[in-house]
Amino acid sequence: MSSSDDDVPLAKRSSKTNGPSSPKAKAKSVVLPTRVSKAANAKADKEYDEMDVDGLGKNAPQSTSISNGPVKESSDDPGRPKRKGRKPAIKEETDSDSDAPLTKRRRTTNGTSKSASAASSASPKASPKVSKSVSPSSARMPSTIITGGTDDSDSDVPIAASKLSKEKAQIMKEENQLSRKLEAEDKKAAAAKKRKATVVKKVEDSEDSDVPLAKGKRRAAPAKKANGVKKEEESDDDTPLVKRPRATKAATVKKEPAVKKETKGKGRAKKSETPATTNGEADEGEEEEGEEEYKWWEQPETDGTIKWTTLEHNGVLFPPPYEPLPSGVKMLYNRVPMTLPVEAEEIAGFFGAMLETPHAKNPKFVENFFKDFQEILKESGGARNPEGKKVAIKEFSKCDFAPMFNYFEAKKLEKKALSTAEKKALKQEKEEAEKKYTYCLLDGRKEKVGNFRIEPPGLFRGRGDHPKTGKVKKRVLPEQVTLNIGENTPVPPPPPGHQWGGIQHDDKVTWLATWKENINGNIKYVMLAANSSLKGMSDFKKFEKARELKKHIGRIRDDYTKEMRSIVMADRQRATAMYLIDVLALRAGNEKGEDEADTVGCCSLRFEHVTLEPPNKLVFDFLGKDSIRYHDTVEVTPQVFKNIKIFKKAPKGPGDMIFDRLNTTDLNEHLRSYMPGLSAKVFRTYNASFTMQREMKKIPNEGSVHDKYAAYNEANRMVAILCNHQRTVSTSHEASLQKATEKIKALRYQKLRLKRQILFLDPKRKKKDPDFFKPDPDIDDEDWVKEHQKALIEQEREKITKKFEKENEKLAADGDKEQKASVLEERLEVLKEMEADFKKENKTGTVEPKGRAVTVEKIEANLEKMEERIRKQEIEVKVKDDNKTVALGTSKINYIDPRLTVMFCKKYNVPIEKLFTKTLRDKFKWALESADENWEF
DNA sequence: CTCAAAAATTCCGAAAGTATTCT
DNA sequence: CAGAATACTTTCGGAATTTTTGA
Structure with missing residues (x-):
């Protein structure tokens, strides 16, 4: 154990960027030899392991393929080579027949390494063809041998151990020690634990x-x-948070x-409280009038496989049927209005509605849409021109959906223009219709249903570079929907003229209804809302599991640190992957199909996603879940660096898996051997919550609530960064930042003027206290000051003018005579005064205080206030800017144990409302009551 | 104080993951 | 066992709502 103290896992993160990355390298895919048997496999492992390592550093191609730019692959970028780049690369080499199995190749080694029989009998895609072609750069690499095991000491790798973050190392060390301690104590306590019952x-x-x-x-x-x-x-007891x-x-x-x-x-x-609808009904939230609340967290624990004993609900809500457009609204083809069959018109309308979204400019989206549109058009009878003749819709470019778009826009405006009362009535009507679907009866208790609405038809909006984006998502019919409901409970009637697809009574699942979506064949479910007992319980269990990991993490880290030197390649890869999952909080990275966006996680990382930056840095650049870019340079332990180097060794090249002997199933199976229920994702939860706790501990218990709130957010931010939770910068951000910065400058100028007032009253001050009157570097610029002064005058002018006009309007409305222009002139005289004052100020460097009885002391007091305002503003701007690409919400909702937040609130005396929105409080009500100020993750 | 516009925050929908189980 | 099916969590963007701002 102690041996491990030196090689604690650690990685220092630097520079996570969002900028464009290097252009894609010419892909050259290489297929690794197929392993045939376990014995052979082991042997091969050995050989593999002995391959040159050090030579790679200099010569290996290190380009990445992520290439094009923005965080999110924006789909309208025509030149994106990402996926295209990969396919041709493989094609080149395949030289066998064209497109079918192509891309599978990239995983060939993975698939075949597992079983001998599979390898030999397998489909063409797993063809054992060994490619001899080696990327030119690596062809003549010098060969250095690493043998397995003993002499595989870290010393043969260029290290900069000293450079590795001491702090982090220390943290992890402590963490591991704690973990071991816990493990030990746990054993001791095991006996006592038995009597948990009452x-x-x-x-x-x-x-x-x-x-x-x-x-x-x-x-x-x-x-x-x-x-x-x-x-x-x-003291403030009457509102205990618990x-x-x-x-x-x-x-x-x-x-x-x-x-x-x-x-x-x-x-x-x-x-305050009024807006709570008042409609008398359910008044949601606020604890159900009088109805007693079920606190599952105070009940004895259950095993959890049985999810309910009785279940009643009213089924699902279908979207309203399609309403055909007015006869005047038509798609144009070649400028001629087309009459479309309703089925086709609906589809055209989907596109029309999206005309101004980026989707409509995404070629893939357009292509997919148009293909589906044409098909439906054909099936439904085709388009007809005003003479009633059939017209073939052949070219997208000749289609003009603008009339539809305009119609929808007009409708939107119309809706917007309704009076508040009308809107309210409409809303109420809708709520009334939905009411019966919003709740179900689970074990006799009323529980909120989450998504009781069947997803409406539309165009599939796949994220990132999704091959199916734009395809038509069909309307779901009751016949496709299966309900899950208690036995002996009435089955809700299907919509008139329809049947349910099926009825079942499975008490081992939580869903109320399910159907299959037509785009990807994915299964959709209607489940309970986040604040329901079922969701709450599984959330609780999730966090408890993560806490449980605390007891094993030390051992796990020790193990993977050791196994990173294993002779068995599969083990070495697994250990290395575990490191990445643990330290970088990467996702597991399940395999994905060809018909999905090309995104990866840990196990599915490919050659081009990680670049070596000697001596000990790795550059990750790949698209993760939702095509969010993960781009980060990370310091890793020498062994990790070395391993990645090995895993990337020739003949591997772009397109090949880094962890070719590993998949998520193997990985999770291994993890399970440490702790029941342990899987890769638990590490994310664990590390997120652990990080949060560590950051919280650094927060001093002092200052205003706002300060503490800011500190909490900062900690939250750390977690979000760890998990790579990003958001796109809103278009208005740049502007609002600019505005805020300008505001600060204005304040600084005000501050300057205050100082100048002091100088006016006490000219000698400057000599006494030169530091105090040092020019503010931020508004040092004379031109800016002059501009600003002008702007101030302008502002004043507008203000006065507007006021004047408004007065006149009112007078006119009352039938009185308007004021003459001369009145305005007169009022605007003030501006001249201002101008003169500024001039004088600029000349003398002093400002004459207006008003009576102004003393230096008073000004100084004002000055202090001003400084405070400036400080606050500046912090705000900084936070705003820092957070422009970081999304805090996701980690708050999914990763940070809510009891940490509750603990924080109690310990630091911050109202929970500051940190948890109503929905969050609702979702986490179990946590609000089960943590005190000493609670620890 | 009131109102509307703008900005910020919160909520929601549904896509996209993970993980386990079934075939 | 691989691959499909299933069930459930996580994730983002954008709509809806609330708060702030600025007369």
Whole structure:
């Protein structure tokens, strides 16, 4: 164990960028030899392992293929070689027949390494053809031998161990020690653990944090004042963030608005609680009037395979049928309005509605759409011109959907123009219609249903470079929908004239309805909402599992650190992959099909996705889930660096898998051997929550609520960065940033003027305190000051003029006579004064304070306030800018154990409303009550 | 204070993942 | 066992809603 202390996994991340990456290298795909038997495999592993390592560094092609630019592959970029680049590359080599099995080749080695029989008997795609072609650059590499095992010490790799982040190493070391400690204690406690049965709210051991306690804890004492820990909290006691467990109802209500008001401070009064619809109905949220709430987290634990005993619901809501367009609204073909069969018109309308979206400019989207459109057109009888003659719709470019687009826009406007009352009525109507679908009865309890609406037809909006984007997503008929419902409960009637596709009573699943979508053949489900008990429980379990990993992580890390030197290539790859998943929080990376966007995760990384940057950095550049780019340069341990070098060795080239002996199933199977239920994704949860906790611990318990809130967000941000949660910068961002920066400058100028006022009153100050009057570098620019002064005058002018006009309008409306222009002139005299003042100011460097009884002290007080405002603004701008590409929400919703946030709120006295929106509070209500200020992940 | 416009935040839809089970 | 089927989580962008701003 101790041996591992030196090679703790660590990686230092630097420069995550979003900029365009290098142009794609000419792809040259190479197929690795096929392994034939286990023995042979092992032998091959050995050979593989002994291949040259050091030679690679200099000569290997290190280009990436991600090439084109923006974070998100924007689909309208015609020149993107990504996928295209890969296929031809393989084609070149295949020289066998064309397109069919092509791309499969890139995974050939993977597929065949597993089983001998599969390899020999397998389909052409797994052809054991060994390519002799080797990329020119690597052809003549010098050969250095690494033997397995012992002499594979780290010393033969150029290291810069000292450069590796000490801090991180330390953290991980501690983490591992803790883990081992936990493991040990866990064993000890194992015996005692047995008697978990009865609830008993034990106050227990709050002084200790890393108690191993597994399950029992979750019911432990909410907010017992027992150990008098919290003082201040006592004072505002009537809003404890934690409900007393015994209070089944009563206590639950009210409190929320109370806290909210408190939080709001200034804004309060306003609407506070009123907007809660008032329609009398369900009033959602606020704890169901009087109805008693089921707290599953206070119930004894269940095994979880049975999801319900009784289940009642009203089925699903289908989208309204298609409403044909008015006869005047038609697609034009060759400028001639076409009458389309309704089926086709609907499809055309889908496209028409999207005319101004980027999709409509994406060639793939257009192509797919048009193909489907033509087909449907053919099936339904074809388009007809005004004379009633059939017209073949052959070319997309001759289609003009503008009339449709305009029609939809007009409709939108029309809707927008409705009065508030009308809108409200409309909304209410809709809600009324949906009402019965929004809840179901699960074990007799009312639970909210999530997506009870069947997805409406439309054009498939695949993300990234999806081969099927733009295809028609068909309308779902009741016949395609299967319901899952309790036995002996009435089956909701299908829409008139229809039948359900099927009815089942499976209590081992949570869905209420399912259907198959026509684009990818994916199965869709109607499930309960996030705040339901079922979702809550599995969320809770997810986090508990991640916490459980804490006890094993040390051992796991030790193991993979060791196995990274294994002679068995598969093991070495697995260990290396585990490192990446653990340290970089990569996703597992399941295999994907040809008809999906080309995105990867850890196991599916290919040659071109990782570049070596000696001595010990790896550059990752690939598209991950949702085609979000992962681009990062990471410092890794020498062994990891070396391994990747080996995994990328010739004859591998672009298009080939880095982990060719590994897949997610193997990986997860291995992980399961450490801990039941452990899989790759748990590491993401674990590391995210762990990071959050670590960052939180750094936050000082001082300052304003706003400060703490900002600090929390900063910690949250760290987690989001770890998980690579990005968002696209909104178009308005640049502008709003500009505006904010300008605002700061304006404030700085105001500050300058205050100083100049002091100087006016006390000219000697400058000598006494030259530092104080040092020019502000940010507004040093004389031109800017002059411009700004002009702008201020302009502003004033507008203000006065507008006011004047408004007054006149009013006078006119009242039938009175308008004021003469001379009145305005007169009022605008002030501007001249201003101008003169500025002139004087610029000349003398002082400002005459206006108003009476101005003292230096008062100005100084103002100055301080001004500085505070400036500071605040600046921080705001910085945060805004830092966060422009980082999405905090995803980690908050999915990765950060909500009990950490609850703990933070209690410990730092921050109202939970600041950190959790209503839906989040609702979703995490189990956490609100089960963590106190000492809770630890 | 009120109103509308703008900006920010929150919620929602559905696509895109992971993981396990079935065939 | 590979590949398909299944079930469930995660993820983003954009719509909807709320808050802020700026008269």
